Every structure is written in C-alpha cells, then in structure tokens.
Amino acid sequence: xxxxxxxxxxxxxxxxxxxxxxxxxxxxxxxxxxxxxxxxxxxxxxxxxxxxxxxxxxxxxxxxxxxxxxxxxxxxxxxxxxxxxxxxxxxxxxxxxxxxxxxxxxxxxxxxxxxxxxxxxxxxxxxxxxxxxxxxxxxxxxxxxxxxxxxxxxxxxxxxxxxxxxxxxxxxxxxxxxxxxxxxxxxxxxxxxxxxxxxxxxxxxxxxxxxxxxxxxxxxxxxxxxxxxxxxxxxxxxxxxxxxxxxxxxxxxxxxxxxxxxxxxxxxxxxxxxxxxxxxxxxxxxxxxxxxxxxxxxxx
Numbered sequence: 001x002x003x004x005x006x007x008x009x010x011x012x013x014x015x016x017x018x019x020x021x022x023x024x025x026x027x028x029x030x031x032x033x034x035x036x037x038x039x040x041x042x043x044x045x046x047x048x049x050x051x052x053x054x055x056x057x058x059x060x061x062x063x064x065x066x067x068x069x070x071x072x073x074x075x076x077x078x079x080x081x082x083x084x085x086x087x088x089x090x091x092x093x094x095x096x097x098x099x100x101x102x103x104x105x106x107x108x109x110x111x112x113x114x115x116x117x118x119x120x121x122x123x124x125x126x127x128x129x130x131x132x133x134x135x136x137x138x139x140x141x142x143x144x145x146x147x148x149x150x151x152x153x154x155x156x157x158x159x160x161x162x163x164x165x166x167x168x169x170x171x172x173x174x175x176x177x178x179x180x181x182x183x184x185x186x187x188x189x190x191x192x193x194x195x196x197x198x199x200x201x202x203x204x205x206x207x208x209x210x211x212x213x214x215x216x217x218x219x220x221x222x223x224x225x226x227x228x229x230x231x232x233x234x235x236x237x238x239x240x241x242x243x244x245x246x247x248x249x250x251x252x253x254x255x256x257x258x259x260x261x262x263x264x265x266x267x268x269x270x271x272x273x274x275x276x277x278x279x280x281x282x283x284x285x286x287x288x289x290x291x292x293x294x295x296x297x298x299x300x
Contacts, residue, residue, distance in 0.1 A: 058106030
C-alpha cells in the first residue's frame with residue numbers, strides 16, 4: 001500500500017494502541033492558505049449569496065420569489081490535490097450546475113431581506129444543507145445611478161464521500177487507483193460559516209425593459225471545518241480540520257426588468273483564493289470564477 005511518508009508517520013504517531021483498527025481523531029487548526037483550506041473556501045465561495053444586482057427600494061410587505069442558478073467550472077487534478085497538505089487527490093469536483101430558491105421581502109426604510117435555503121436532498125452523492133440571508137438597501141439614488149449596500153451571512157454543511165469516493169473503494173488493492181487504501185465510502189462533512197459585506201453600483205434606467213449594468217465588490221470572513229470520517233489503510237480517521245480567514249470578490253453583471261412583476265439578472269463572479277501547494281512554498285492564486293443567474297417574480 002503506497003501512502004506518502006509524511007502522512008504515514010502522522011497517522012502512526014496519532015493512532016492509539018488497542019484492538020481493532022487504530023483511531024485517528026482530534027482537531028487541527030490549519031493555515032488559511034493550506035490546500036485543504038483552499039478546497040473549503042472554494043466551496044464556500046461558490047455558495048456565497050451575492051446580490052445579483054444592486055438593492056432597490058421595495059414597498060414594505062412586498063414579496064418576490066426567485067430561483068438562482070449557479071455554474072461552477074471543473075477542477076484540474078492538481079487543483080483537487082488538497083488532502084494531506086496537498087498530497088492526495090480528493091473527489092471535490094462533482095457538481096457543475098446547481099440551484100436554490102430566493103425569497104425577497106420588502107421592509108421599511110428602503111430595506112429588503114433575502115432568504116435562501118437548500119434542503120438536505122442528496123445530489124451527485126453530495127447532501128447540502130445550507131441557509132443564507134442578506135439585508136440590503138440602496139444608499140444613493142440619483143443622476144442615473146444607484147448605489148447599494150448588503151450584509152449577508154451563510155451557515156450550513158456539505159456531506160459526501162470526498163476522502164474515500166466510490167471509485168477508489170471499488171479499486172480495492174490497486175495502488176494506482178486507490179493509493180491510500182480506502183476500504184469503504186467516507187462520510188465527510190464540510191461546515192461553512194461566512195459573513196459578507198457587498199457594495200454595488202448600477203446604471204438606473206428607471207423603466208421596464210431596460211438593461212441595468214452593475215458592478216460590486218465584497219469582503220467575506222469565513223470560519224470553515226472539515227470533519228473526516230473515513231477508513232483507509234487499516235485506520236479509522238475522524239480528524240477535524242478547522243480554518244478561518246478573509247476573502248474578497250468582484251462581480252460584473254446586468255439586471256433586466258421584463259415587466260412590473262418579472263425581473264432577472266446574470267453576473268460573473270471572481271474571488272481570488274490564495275493557496276500554497278507543496279512542494280512549492282510560494283503562495284499562488286487559484287481563483288474561483290463562475291457565473292450566476294436569477295429570475296424573480298413579484299407575488300405582491
């Protein structure tokens with residue numbers, strides 16, 4: 001069984017003596033630019049609840065129901081090499097398109113709140129359970145421009161067999177296809193906690209049928225965990241990795257008001273994500289670049 005030397009030494013050092021398979025557990029705080037951290041903040045960034053437009057004044061009590069679609073690009077094998085400090089390829093590239101509902105409610109003082117919830121329904125062998133909310137308002141309206149400010153937060157989990165996926169387990173003793181000796185599907189869980197602030201600006205055309213280009217910049221604080229639950233190489237691994245830090249993002253898009261009740265938006269999202277990938281000791285930027293779109297219908 002081929003296991004990288006550093007990983008093998010770590011496992012043997014942490015595994016307690018006793019009957020049955022040795023257990024590796026405990027919590028480890030890791031740097032925000034480690035490969036494991038990059039994988040977590042990539043997933044968290046892909047799920048950030050961006051504005052998809054600039055906040056506008058809504059009538060208090062008004063309600064809009066929308067659906068958001070998100071495209072996430074495929075990752076290379078090098079980018080997926082995030083396990084054990086960048087020595088193991090993890091199966092973190094499964095979903096290229098996903099969606100979620102959005103509910104907007106108008107509040108007094110030009111405020112509006114957006115709620116989004118993704119229930120724990122398994123898709124592509126990943127079970128999400130994510131809730132997010134945002135509070136926004138325009139801060140300037142005039143001379144054909146609208147500026148807006150949004151505060152948002154997200155909390156939830158992503159469960160899946162990231163460490164020991166089906167392909168590796170099915171490969172059995174094949175050292176090429178199952179280099180870490182995965183014995184069964186893992187039950188890993190990523191926990192995402194994030195808080196963001198987003199400032200945006202748009203051309204305000206003021207009438208239905210008008211396209212309104214916009215741009216936004218945002219900053220996020222992320223508190224992320226990865227709970228391993230895997231059996232491989234005769235070992236039970238229940239290590240918990242934790243990390244936290246800041247990211248920023250930029251969006252460029254356009255809103256389109258079809259009618260008084262229907263409106264949509266599409267945007268491009270970019271977030272630079274620093275990572276140090278061994279054997280290199282230099283920081284590089286492996287950014288997330290994706291596209292998002294939303295269609296809203298005003299119920300009242």
